[in-house]
Amino acid sequence: MREVKKSVPKKDAYGLIRGKPVYTDDIAPRDSLVVKILRSPHAFARIKNIDASEALAMDGVELVLTYKDVPRKPITRAGQGYPEPSPYDKFILDEYVRYVGDEVAAVAARDERTAEEALKKIKVEYEVLEPVLDFEKAEGNPSVIHPEDDIFPQFDIGFDPKRNIAASYEMEIGDVDKILEECEKDPDCVVLKERFYTQAQAHVMLEPHASFAYIDMHGRLVIVSSTQTPFHVRRQVSMVLGIPIKNIRVIKPRIGGGFGGKQALHGEMIVALIAWKTKKPAKLVYTRREVFEATYTRHPSRFDVTLAATKDGKLKAIVYDVLWDTGAYGEHALTTLMVAGSKTLPMYNKVDGVRFRGKVVYTNHVPAGAYRGYGAIQANFALESAMDMLAEKLGIDPVDLRLKNIIREGETSPIFKIMGEGREGVEMIIKSCKLEQAIKRGAEVIDWKNKFRKREKNGSKVRGVGMAIAMQGSGIANIDMASAILKLNDDGSFNLLIGATDLGTGSDTILAQIAAEALGVSTDDIIVYSSDTDLTPFDTGAYASSTTYVSGNAVRVAAEKMRKLIIEEGAKKLGMSPEEVEFDGKVIRAKDGSKEVTLKELATVRYYTEDQKQLVADGSFVGPESPPPYAATFVEVEVDTQTGKVDVLRYVSILDIGTPINPNLARIQAEGGAVQGIGMALYEDVKYSNSGKLLTNNLMYYKIPSRLDVPDMHIEFLESYEPTGPFGAKSVAEIGIDTPPAAIANAVYDAVGARIKTLPITPEKVFFAMKK
Amino acid sequence: MKIKVKINGKWEEWEIDPSDYLLDVLRREGYLSVKKACDTGTCGACTVLVDGFPALSCSILAATMDGHEITTAEGIADEMDDYMKALASEGADQCGFCSPGLMVMVYALRKEIENGKVKKDEEAVKRYLIGNLCRCSGYLGQQRAIFKFLGVK
Amino acid sequence: MPLKILEYVRPKTLEEAYELLQKDGAEILGGTTYARLSNRTIKLAIDLQDVGISDIYEEDDYIVVGAMARLANMQFHDLIMEYANGYLYDAISYVWSVQLRNIATVGGTIVPKWGFSDFITAVLALPSEVEFYKAGRMKLEEFLENPTPKKDIMTKLLIKKESRKATFKFMRNSVYDFSIVNVAVSAKDENGKLTDWRVAVGARPGVAALSRKAMEILNDGYDESHIEEATEAMQEELNFADDFRWSGEYRREVAGALMRNAISEVIG
Numbered sequence A: 001m002r003e004v005k006k007s008v009p010k011k012d013a014y015g016l017i018r019g020k021p022v023y024t025d026d027i028a029p030r031d032s033l034v035v036k037i038l039r040s041p042h043a044f045a046r047i048k049n050i051d052a053s054e055a056l057a058m059d060g061v062e063l064v065l066t067y068k069d070v071p072r073k074p075i076t077r078a079g080q081g082y083p084e085p086s087p088y089d090k091f092i093l094d095e096y097v098r099y100v101g102d103e104v105a106a107v108a109a110r111d112e113r114t115a116e117e118a119l120k121k122i123k124v125e126y127e128v129l130e131p132v133l134d135f136e137k138a139e140g141n142p143s144v145i146h147p148e149d150d151i152f153p154q155f156d157i158g159f160d161p162k163r164n165i166a167a168s169y170e171m172e173i174g175d176v177d178k179i180l181e182e183c184e185k186d187p188d189c190v191v192l193k194e195r196f197y198t199q200a201q202a203h204v205m206l207e208p209h210a211s212f213a214y215i216d217m218h219g220r221l222v223i224v225s226s227t228q229t230p231f232h233v234r235r236q237v238s239m240v241l242g243i244p245i246k247n248i249r250v251i252k253p254r255i256g257g258g259f260g261g262k263q264a265l266h267g268e269m270i271v272a273l274i275a276w277k278t279k280k281p282a283k284l285v286y287t288r289r290e291v292f293e294a295t296y297t298r299h300p301s302r303f304d305v306t307l308a309a310t311k312d313g314k315l316k317a318i319v320y321d322v323l324w325d326t327g328a329y330g331e332h333a334l335t336t337l338m339v340a341g342s343k344t345l346p347m348y349n350k351v352d353g354v355r356f357r358g359k360v361v362y363t364n365h366v367p368a369g370a371y372r373g374y375g376a377i378q379a380n381f382a383l384e385s386a387m388d389m390l391a392e393k394l395g396i397d398p399v400d401l402r403l404k405n406i407i408r409e410g411e412t413s414p415i416f417k418i419m420g421e422g423r424e425g426v427e428m429i430i431k432s433c434k435l436e437q438a439i440k441r442g443a444e445v446i447d448w449k450n451k452f453r454k455r456e457k458n459g460s461k462v463r464g465v466g467m468a469i470a471m472q473g474s475g476i477a478n479i480d481m482a483s484a485i486l487k488l489n490d491d492g493s494f495n496l497l498i499g500a501t502d503l504g505t506g507s508d509t510i511l512a513q514i515a516a517e518a519l520g521v522s523t524d525d526i527i528v529y530s531s532d533t534d535l536t537p538f539d540t541g542a543y544a545s546s547t548t549y550v551s552g553n554a555v556r557v558a559a560e561k562m563r564k565l566i567i568e569e570g571a572k573k574l575g576m577s578p579e580e581v582e583f584d585g586k587v588i589r590a591k592d593g594s595k596e597v598t599l600k601e602l603a604t605v606r607y608y609t610e611d612q613k614q615l616v617a618d619g620s621f622v623g624p625e626s627p628p629p630y631a632a633t634f635v636e637v638e639v640d641t642q643t644g645k646v647d648v649l650r651y652v653s654i655l656d657i658g659t660p661i662n663p664n665l666a667r668i669q670a671e672g673g674a675v676q677g678i679g680m681a682l683y684e685d686v687k688y689s690n691s692g693k694l695l696t697n698n699l700m701y702y703k704i705p706s707r708l709d710v711p712d713m714h715i716e717f718l719e720s721y722e723p724t725g726p727f728g729a730k731s732v733a734e735i736g737i738d739t740p741p742a743a744i745a746n747a748v749y750d751a752v753g754a755r756i757k758t759l760p761i762t763p764e765k766v767f768f769a770m771k772k
Numbered sequence B: 001m002k003i004k005v006k007i008n009g010k011w012e013e014w015e016i017d018p019s020d021y022l023l024d025v026l027r028r029e030g031y032l033s034v035k036k037a038c039d040t041g042t043c044g045a046c047t048v049l050v051d052g053f054p055a056l057s058c059s060i061l062a063a064t065m066d067g068h069e070i071t072t073a074e075g076i077a078d079e080m081d082d083y084m085k086a087l088a089s090e091g092a093d094q095c096g097f098c099s100p101g102l103m104v105m106v107y108a109l110r111k112e113i114e115n116g117k118v119k120k121d122e123e124a125v126k127r128y129l130i131g132n133l134c135r136c137s138g139y140l141g142q143q144r145a146i147f148k149f150l151g152v153k
Numbered sequence C: 001m002p003l004k005i006l007e008y009v010r011p012k013t014l015e016e017a018y019e020l021l022q023k024d025g026a027e028i029l030g031g032t033t034y035a036r037l038s039n040r041t042i043k044l045a046i047d048l049q050d051v052g053i054s055d056i057y058e059e060d061d062y063i064v065v066g067a068m069a070r071l072a073n074m075q076f077h078d079l080i081m082e083y084a085n086g087y088l089y090d091a092i093s094y095v096w097s098v099q100l101r102n103i104a105t106v107g108g109t110i111v112p113k114w115g116f117s118d119f120i121t122a123v124l125a126l127p128s129e130v131e132f133y134k135a136g137r138m139k140l141e142e143f144l145e146n147p148t149p150k151k152d153i154m155t156k157l158l159i160k161k162e163s164r165k166a167t168f169k170f171m172r173n174s175v176y177d178f179s180i181v182n183v184a185v186s187a188k189d190e191n192g193k194l195t196d197w198r199v200a201v202g203a204r205p206g207v208a209a210l211s212r213k214a215m216e217i218l219n220d221g222y223d224e225s226h227i228e229e230a231t232e233a234m235q236e237e238l239n240f241a242d243d244f245r246w247s248g249e250y251r252r253e254v255a256g257a258l259m260r261n262a263i264s265e266v267i268g
Helices: A013-018 A112-121 A176-185 A230-241 A268-278 A288-294 A333-342 A376-394 A398-405 A414-418 A435-446 A507-519 A547-574 A599-608 A663-683 A740-752 A763-771 B022-028 B073-079 B081-090 B099-114 B122-128 B140-150 C014-021 C071-076 C078-093 C106-110 C118-124 C140-145 C212-220 C224-237 C248-267
Strands: A033-039 A045-051 A061-065 A103-109 A123-128 A165-173 A189-198 A210-215 A221-225 A248-251 A282-285 A301-310 A315-327 A353-362 A461-471 A481-488 A494-498 A526-530 A581-583 A587-590 A596-598 A616-622 A630-640 A646-656 A712-717 B002-007 B010-015 B047-050 B053-056 B069-071 C004-009 C026-028 C041-046 C056-059 C062-066 C128-132 C136-139 C154-160 C164-171 C181-190 C193-202
Touching: A013 B073, A013 B081, A013 B099, A033 A112, A033 A268, A033 A288, A045 A103, A061 A112, A061 A268, A103 A112, A103 A268, A165 A333, A165 A414, A176 A189, A176 A301, A176 A315, A176 A353, A189 A376, A210 A268, A221 A230, A221 A268, A230 A248, A230 A268, A268 A282, A301 A376, A315 A333, A315 A376, A333 A353, A333 A376, A333 A414, A376 A398, A376 A461, A376 A740, A398 A435, A398 A461, A435 A461, A435 A630, A435 A646, A435 A712, A461 A740, A481 A507, A481 A547, A481 A599, A494 A507, A494 A547, A507 A526, A507 A547, A547 A581, A547 A587, A547 A596, A547 A599, A547 A616, A587 A599, A596 A599, A630 A740, A646 A663, A646 A740, A663 A712, A663 A740, A663 B081, A663 B140, A740 A763, A763 C248, B047 B099, B053 B099, B073 B081, B073 B099, B081 B099, B081 B140, B099 B122, B099 B140, B122 B140, C014 C026, C014 C041, C056 C078, C062 C078, C071 C078, C071 C106, C078 C118, C078 C164, C078 C181, C106 C118, C106 C154, C118 C140, C118 C164, C118 C181, C118 C193, C128 C140, C136 C140, C164 C248, C181 C248, C193 C212, C193 C224, C193 C248, C212 C224, C224 C248
Parallel strands: A033 A282, A221 A248, A315 A353, A494 A526, A646 A712, B002 B069, C004 C041, C026 C041
Antiparallel strands: A033 A103, A045 A123, A061 A103, A165 A353, A189 A301, A210 A221, A210 A282, A301 A315, A461 A630, A481 A494, A481 A616, A581 A587, A587 A596, A630 A646, B002 B010, B047 B053, B047 B069, C056 C062, C062 C154, C128 C136, C128 C154, C164 C181, C181 C193
């Protein structure tokens, strides 16, 4: 391998570091109307009267939209494949407002100040309704958050809005009740039941959500957006505004991070409608407060885990009872819930029984949506904490308990077939899995044997170690589709056109490396253009750890076709058959050494003089399966018994991601994911007021890890090759985030005996837990 | 009102409102490397040099800058080639949104180290850069590049 | 809606600034760092950068810090770096970020009596005074405990120069955060004997206050039992309250631990 397994700098690196104007707000037309949103001050209310006449009369105000001015067409904002597994329960603007921050009206004005002044002039009379702010009391609550009758799911997702249920799912393998009952009676068996809670983590991508729209010379609608899913945006906007897909173009420029938070419509519908109505460019850039209060969070959860095991540590049953808070709208509700099962349960594939029961309830909180980890991290915290507790109950080392029960190469799990994302999954024999090696290696690096339960003291500080393992996926099997086009230029370079969406991860570069490797050329000779619905072929978008595996395979297919074309055309030029020539990336030559033509010469004559044609190749790919990457993470913490403060001293994560196409970029994904996971574990606390207003709505109060909070990290990729992936690759985007919460909770327990079951693990919680 | 500022070495006169913050004025005047990300003086994406010292342009009233010297990432990029190479070769630029502000800080940090005000060690470098948040990289890749650039052992 | 300013002026003298301040709706611009978060209108914003109160110098027995000095200027000033073994240098170095300390002014930090302030706690543990243009000089604790002089301009912070040992402690979860609670302790070093103890506790979450009972006990003696008694007295005397992030009970407990640690460090 020459171009993959190589740390090529990102193609956009120098432009980005210099601060070139390449993000949505940087490139919006200078004369754009500035759009501002009037947001609900109430957690739940009906708009009795809304009068925008005074705002509209202001000098500089172009347009005001209220629910009376927009088409009433239900939609889901979730950027998912069609038909989406999320309920169509959202309107562009609605008579009801369902959380503090929900959209009431939109103003388009000549500048920001005028738009903000105009917001104040809109008179709204609300009928304040009783909000549902405790998700454990949402189901069947007399306050029905979605009383309207014109909302619906695309297919059966267990949708029951009259009972505040956005989605629900159940499955069972084996007779779980019987297994548990027998286990309870059996002196050689133990049953452990524990309840865990996780919080509504915020993505905090540095670039706030931004979009603008304008009408081009042909009268078509062009939307430029910081989105993870340009093709879904095109389809969704077409559907909700009734503009044909052929009249919409969506472009994603450089974007400042996503992490799932931009896998949805946030502003695009509004700017599109304003541009469509006014025929003027219109832009909407969220403030940080709006990003916190009115975009997405991770789904908060209550997670009941029951484990049954024999005294010698063989797991017999795993039972999940899950309650998920989707907030005001059901975006990604069913799919995140199902991923909680499908991306954790197969890790322990030797059990006799598995049961999963989950409900996703509506509340009057900020809506939850996609976020890196996508349900798996919530489940991982619960399952891997419970495994640690089970190990203690059994008197078995947690490392050994994992080793006895984990999935291995060549094995399968019935879960793969039963649980997909929103529907049935696909059968899969695991072709690459180095989980066992990862656990053993991690234990060695952290020096587990000499540290576990040693509780080394230093003044008021005590050290402890903890571990957790995780799996994720590589795209959504049978759903995520990507495609690529390669075009040969007359100097022998190639344009790679891809619908895939680089969020800053470097996927444009990685896909270029895959193309270069398959073609046998240098990555420098691949010019990438991505994420433009007019100019690039379809791709579902950047989510579900799909780009390297799904889009990468599409690129590989296109590049292999192009290579074949070059050999055919080169042979023709040399007057030989394709079997008689070879291509080394620069020259097509006869295998007997008699003749040769350079790629540049070939490309030039095909453009201008001989048998003229454009050499172009395409490739599409839909994953027949979703091979999981794996991680084993070990942490050493130091807990200050005077304050409860937890410092992570050392973080060791051993990963199986298949072939790292670009080891540096893979490392950054693993490190960045781990730090977000550490943030969820220790710092990122979410607080609401009694009336349902988000209080942690800025970066002063919502603390993401700073560089001084980041521990010493040992990230290691094991040699692994996934035969279905491009050059052996699986995925790396999400796997890094899953393990920190449980690993840290387990380490805190190891240090001071305090078991924290509600995230985040704040010093206050540890302090009072130690006192008990 | 009008203010005169020396921006990236050249005097300019800007028409501003007394309520305008420097960040918004800089972006309006085309200095788009200066990013608006947190609105609360926390993330460092809007960092510029004021009279040579790094400051948060989101938290400075533009009116107070009359007669002062401002430097943005655009004004120092040509002197920071080695830094850019170091960051790019770690892949740590990632989404890039925090990168220009961070580069301004690293530029100032290098001077402070030369002046003996900041120690040339890992802890001091991290302390100096604590006000530059990054959500993509987990900081470690950035730091590998910065330590290399500054020669921190 | 952010801050709205109708008119901005930059007077050349304190006298001129004071006169302008007497106008209806006139306000002094502090460091402007937190102003962004407020949602008000200032009719006349007065910028003091040209009135000559930015310097740091020695006068009589005091280190004088102009109210318009930036926290970073103060942090790196030789007088401050030398004082009490760099105590204030250290304390300031934990205030938010470099980029903020280059903007935030001493007056802009003290006058609003920010509860979250580490700086005020650290300074309050030293014998210090503030000076206002009209109201004149007062002890820092008097200023904090009484209503702020209206329509007046803080001109100076004065820190008594004497041989002192001092320690500043704070508790945070993320290092880059406001302190959950902070404690500063100092004592006069009279040839090895520690006298005139000062104990300041801030971010309770109210603004820093002295625990006079604790100080009295420590002035009596600073062996184990006095330290324990003083700590309990502080926990009882000062008010600790909940905010939406941390409980008063937790703050009280942690303040005790920080105070014990601070005293042992001062004793050395």
